Amino acid sequence: MTLPDFDLETFLPYQFSVIAEQLSKELAKRYRAQFDLGTAEWRILINLAYADKNAQRSSVKDIQARVTLDKPKVSRAVARLESRALLTKSISASDKRLLDLELTAEGRALVAQLVPIAQSFQAALKRRLSADLDQLSDTLGILKTELTHDHTV
DSSP states (O other): OOOOOOOGGGOHHHHHHHHHHHHHHHHHHHHHHHHOOOHHHHHHHHHHHHTTTTOSOEEHHHHHHHHTOOHHHHHHHHHHHHHTTSEEEEEOSSOTTSEEEEEOHHHHHHHHHHHHHHHHHHHHHHHHHGGGHHHHHHHHHHHHHHHHHHSOO
8 A cells, every 4th residue: 555645854743743842851951950840830930920810729630631741740740849839739729520739939049040041042933933933922822722622734
């Protein structure tokens, strides 16, 4: 059986996946050595600090959906962050099946150190993409919204 023509290197889902993973690894190099954080921990801390600026807490389920990591990985990362006193867990008052997460003062202090690293990484990336960045950002935002709500392209 002959396979149809297909160029994996130009297949957009593959390109996005590879680029996202490479960017994540590059950013991780910047905070892993200094703060002993993995990507999952970083994502959880940043999401707790900024994803819902009006809420004081987020549930594990909320975080799981926002950081697009599976439940076991989120649970392990939350346990590591809790053991370092960077966040606290409590049973949700609104739904006893959920665990609410909240940054501690130490967690907020760490986020304050992480954000400049992320901003510097973002600035360097913007310089590399300068000419097409606004259009790319708008297009990716639209695609993310469509995929999040419709689950179709």
